[in-house]
Amino acid sequence: MAAPSEPSPAVQAPALASLGLSTERPLVVVDVDEVLGLFMKGFGDFLAEQGFDLRVERYALFESIFRPEATQPLSRAEGQALYDAFFRTACGRIEPVPGAVEAIERLSRHAGVVILSNAPAEAEAARREWLLRHGLRQPLILNRGLKGPITAALVGQTTGRSAFIDDILANLDSVAEHAPQTATFQHVADERLRRLAPTSPRHRRIDDWAELEAAVEEAVRA
Numbered sequence: 327m328a329a330p331s332e333p334s335p336a337v338q339a340p341a342l343a344s345l346g347l348s349t350e351r352p353l354v355v356v357d358v359d360e361v362l363g364l365f366m367k368g369f370g371d372f373l374a375e376q377g378f379d380l381r382v383e384r385y386a387l388f389e390s391i392f393r394p395e396a397t398q399p400l401s402r403a404e405g406q407a408l409y410d411a412f413f414r415t416a417c418g419r420i421e422p423v424p425g426a427v428e429a430i431e432r433l434s435r436h437a438g439v440v441i442l443s444n445a446p447a448e449a450e451a452a453r454r455e456w457l458l459r460h461g462l463r464q465p466l467i468l469n470r471g472l473k474g475p476i477t478a479a480l481v482g483q484t485t486g487r488s489a490f491i492d493d494i495l496a497n498l499d500s501v502a503e504h505a506p507q508t509a510t511f512q513h514v515a516d517e518r519l520r521r522l523a524p525t526s527p528r529h530r531r532i533d534d535w536a537e538l539e540a541a542v543e544e545a546v547r548a
């Protein structure tokens with residue numbers, strides 16, 4: 327889950343060569359929060375330290391943050407301030423999703439991998455450090471807004487096949503629209519969120535990384 331983005335200029339896709347990636351190999355574009363990293367758990371732990379509860383009962387992050395014993399969530403502005411504070415100070419503490427790092431390492435033997443996150447710009451250094459600390463040396467791009475346009479611009483540079491992995495249906499739909507040649511996979515790491523996250527038959531939904539790795543591998547194999 328992520329905050330709805332405010333209007334800002336689109337992020338331009340870098341050249342694959344500038345990221346050290348081949349224009350002839352397959353390309354896998356993968357999200358961080360709820361795909362490589364346990365965002366909901368990390369954000370919930372951060373909120374608990376600040377004296378708030380994250381109640382995962384609906385698919386709406388800013389309607390899920392409460393003062394203890396309150397029946398009404400915090401205001402949108404209060405929730406946004408906590409979300410921003412988390413990315414400013416604590417997003418480097420989230421845990422990797424079980425199996426994700428090893429799967430990305432194996433996929434990287436046969437495909438280029440780009441990590442595409444909609445984390446706020448001020449989280450960039452912490453996010454890069456988090457990826458490296460967990461052995462993920464693949465290039466990171468911080469995006470804003472729906473991920474279809476930038477993904478299309480990335481996968482359009484390679485003659486290889488491509489795959490896109492994200493938890494959020496709007497991003498998956500956006501990629502299906504802008505890069506219809508790209509195989510789309512939905513992965514929701516948080517077990518509480520799994521039953522709440524909207525899905526679509528347009529995208530394969532695979533919440534287990536071992537199974538996801540095999541499906542992505544098959545999708546991008548030449």
Ligand SMILES: [Mg+2]
Nearest residue numbers: 357359360493
């Ligand atoms: Mg995500």
